[in-house]
Amino acid sequence: METWSDDRVREAVAARLPHHRAGSITRLGEGEDNVAFELDGELIVRFSKDPDPESRAARIDAEARLLHAVARISPVPVPEPLFADPGLGCLGYRRLPGTPLLGLPVPDPSAARLGTTVGELLAALHAGRMVSLVELDVQPGAAWLEEAAETYAAVAGQVPAAYRPRIEAFLAAPPPHDGYEPVFSHNDLGIEHVLVDPATLAVTGVIDWSDAALCDPAYDFGLLYRDLGPVALDSALRAYGEADGIRERAVFHARCSVLEDLAYGVAAYVDKSVAAFAWLFPG
Incomplete structure (x- = not known):
C-alpha cells in the first residue's frame, strides 16, 4: 500500500520549490482519489492515489492545466498550481483563505x-x-x-x-x-x-x-x-x-x-x- 510520510512531502516540495523550507506538516484528509497535506498553514500539497504511474502522471498534468485555465476565467479565486510533478504524482498550490x-x-x-x-x-x-x-x-x-x-x-x-x-x-x-x-x-x-x-x-x-x-x-x-x-x-x-x-x-x-x-x-x-x-x- 502507498504511504505518504512527512519526508515524502518535504521531498516533493524541495524538488519543485527549493527555496521553501517546510516546517509544520498537517495531513488534511484523504479521499478515494487523493491525499492532501498542508505545509506551514500556507501551502497545500496533494498526492494522487492512482497506483498506475502513467495514469497518475496524466491525471496530475491534466488537473494542473485545467486549474490554470479555470483561474483565467473564474471571477472567484481557485487553487492555481505553484508546481505539478507528474512523476511523484503530486500538485502544490497556495492555500486559499477562508x-x-x-x-x-x-x-x-x-x-x-x-x-x-x-x-x-x-x-x-x-x-x-x-x-x-x-x-x-x-x-x-x-x-x-x-x-x-x-x-x-x-x-x-x-x-x-x-x-x-x-x-x-x-x-x-x-x-x-x-x-x-x-x-x-x-x-x-x-x-x-x-x-x-x-x-x-x-x-x-x-x-x-x-x-x-x-x-x-x-x-x-x-x-x-x-x-x-x-x-x-x-x-x-x-x-x-x-x-x-x-x-x-x-x-x-x-x-x-x-x-x-x-x-x-x-x-x-x-x-x-x-x-x-x-x-x-x-x-
Missing part, C-alpha cells in the same frame, strides 16, 4: 449574496471553452432517478416519516426533459467546496475541481439549491440569466443528490440533508 461553508449558519440575506456569487461564477464557467481539458459527464434523467431510488431504499429509515410519501412520489414521477447542451462546470459545487470569510460569509474561493466536466448546466445550480435553499437559487439564476429548463432540472438534481448526501453518512452531510427536506419536498 473556511468551508459547510456547517456554518447562513441567514437568508447571506444566502442571497452567496447565490449571486455562484450564479456569476457559473455564467463564466459555462461560457468557457474547455472541451479539450475535461470529459463529458452526462446521463439521462431516468438514470439519475433510478440511482436515487436505489439510494432511497438504503436510507429510507433515516428520512423523517412525514417526507417519505413525498420522496416516493418524486421517485415515481417522470424526470424532466433531457434536451440541453452540456457546458463546462465544476460539477460538484456543494457548499463543502465553497470557502468563505466566516465573519461575513463572502466567498473567498472555490476548491476541488477534480470532477469538473462537460455536464448539465443545471447540475451545480441543483447542488446550490440543495444546500442553501430557494433564496440562493433565485439569486443565482438572476445573476446567471435564467435559461429554459434550468430551474426545473436544478430542483430535480437537488432532490436526487440530497439522498446521496444522506447516504454518505458523515454527520455534517446528514444534518444538512435532513434540513433541506423542508424546501426540497414541501407538503
Whole structure:
C-alpha cells in the first residue's frame, strides 16, 4: 500500500520549490482519489492515489492545466498550481483563505449574496471553452432517478416519516426533459467546496475541481439549491440569466443528490440533508 510520510512531502516540495523550507506538516484528509497535506498553514500539497504511474502522471498534468485555465476565467479565486510533478504524482498550490461553508449558519440575506456569487461564477464557467481539458459527464434523467431510488431504499429509515410519501412520489414521477447542451462546470459545487470569510460569509474561493466536466448546466445550480435553499437559487439564476429548463432540472438534481448526501453518512452531510427536506419536498 502507498504511504505518504512527512519526508515524502518535504521531498516533493524541495524538488519543485527549493527555496521553501517546510516546517509544520498537517495531513488534511484523504479521499478515494487523493491525499492532501498542508505545509506551514500556507501551502497545500496533494498526492494522487492512482497506483498506475502513467495514469497518475496524466491525471496530475491534466488537473494542473485545467486549474490554470479555470483561474483565467473564474471571477472567484481557485487553487492555481505553484508546481505539478507528474512523476511523484503530486500538485502544490497556495492555500486559499477562508473556511468551508459547510456547517456554518447562513441567514437568508447571506444566502442571497452567496447565490449571486455562484450564479456569476457559473455564467463564466459555462461560457468557457474547455472541451479539450475535461470529459463529458452526462446521463439521462431516468438514470439519475433510478440511482436515487436505489439510494432511497438504503436510507429510507433515516428520512423523517412525514417526507417519505413525498420522496416516493418524486421517485415515481417522470424526470424532466433531457434536451440541453452540456457546458463546462465544476460539477460538484456543494457548499463543502465553497470557502468563505466566516465573519461575513463572502466567498473567498472555490476548491476541488477534480470532477469538473462537460455536464448539465443545471447540475451545480441543483447542488446550490440543495444546500442553501430557494433564496440562493433565485439569486443565482438572476445573476446567471435564467435559461429554459434550468430551474426545473436544478430542483430535480437537488432532490436526487440530497439522498446521496444522506447516504454518505458523515454527520455534517446528514444534518444538512435532513434540513433541506423542508424546501426540497414541501407538503
